[in-house]
Amino acid sequence: MSDIRRFASFDGQEIAYQVLGAGRPTLMIHGFLADAQKNWIQPGIAAAVAAVGRQVILPDLRGHGASAAPTDLAYWPADALALDQAALVAHLGLTDYDLIGYSLGARTAVRLMVRGARPGKAVLGGMGESGIMEAGDRAALFEDAIRNGEAAADPRSGRLIQALMAQQGLKREAMLGVLASFAPTTPEDIAAIKVPTLVVSGDRDFDNGSPRALADLLPNGKVEIVNGDHITAVVDPSLTAAITRFLR
Numbered sequence: 464m465s466d467i468r469r470f471a472s473f474d475g476q477e478i479a480y481q482v483l484g485a486g487r488p489t490l491m492i493h494g495f496l497a498d499a500q501k502n503w504i505q506p507g508i509a510a511a512v513a514a515v516g517r518q519v520i521l522p523d524l525r526g527h528g529a530s531a532a533p534t535d536l537a538y539w540p541a542d543a544l545a546l547d548q549a550a551l552v553a554h555l556g557l558t559d560y561d562l563i564g565y566s567l568g569a570r571t572a573v574r575l576m577v578r579g580a581r582p583g584k585a586v587l588g589g590m591g592e593s594g595i596m597e598a599g600d601r602a603a604l605f606e607d608a609i610r611n612g613e614a615a616a617d618p619r620s621g622r623l624i625q626a627l628m629a630q631q632g633l634k635r636e637a638m639l640g641v642l643a644s645f646a647p648t649t650p651e652d653i654a655a656i657k658v659p660t661l662v663v664s665g666d667r668d669f670d671n672g673s674p675r676a677l678a679d680l681l682p683n684g685k686v687e688i689v690n691g692d693h694i695t696a697v698v699d700p701s702l703t704a705a706i707t708r709f710l711r
Contacts, residue, residue, distance in 0.1 A: 484513025498528030594671025
């Protein structure tokens with residue numbers, strides 16, 4: 464693994480990323496309250512993707528990991544995360560690459576494609592149609608937990624999310640900024656994405672709607688169900704195997 468690299472994004476905020484391996488560029492975007500290390504490197508997914516002949520590009524999303532975590536909402540415009548990834552693609556001069564996202568990373572990947580990015584292939588992990596299009600109740604749950612902790616409507620989620628934030632040094636205002644930057648995606652938006660896309664999700668992952676419904680909306684979508692829930696699927700070998708099979 465190389466050292467962490469940084470570049471100035473569309474609004475001057477620094478986004479951190481790492482690069483692993485050599486071959487076809489493959490951008491891998493992690494989930495909410497995580498980072499590239501936790502989502503991709505520690506479970507061995509990044510190394511497995513690199514091993515099938517890939518140059519793996521691993522950004523930390525704005526607000527997460529080693530990237531800038533602004534607390535001023537002025538730095539959280541609609542689609543801020545997708546704009547950062549578009550800026551990274553431009554910074555690296557990528558014209559032919561593949562795209563992988565998990566959870567919030569999958570949502571960000573879709574927004575990147577809605578805005579015009581056309582990777583050769585895409586993988587959307589841990590997401591169904593409702594999580595992609597609106598986030599809605601799920602985003603509201605996160606916002607309540609981030610703002611209120613144990614006093615949230617769901618105290619268990621409040622405790623868990625507060626613990627995750629504390630463990631990783633995540634800023635409350637930055638995480639609220641992530642949620643504030645969400646832009647809706649319509650079924651028509653998804654139907655316009657003709658990129659061959661694998662939708663992959665755990666068999667006990669019901670957090671973000673139906674992965675089958677999402678795949679059905681995509682003109683060239685296919686679905687694969689692997690072992691685990693939204694958290695444990697990341698560390699299950701079946702997710703890594705599904706991704707690498709599709710990329711091959």
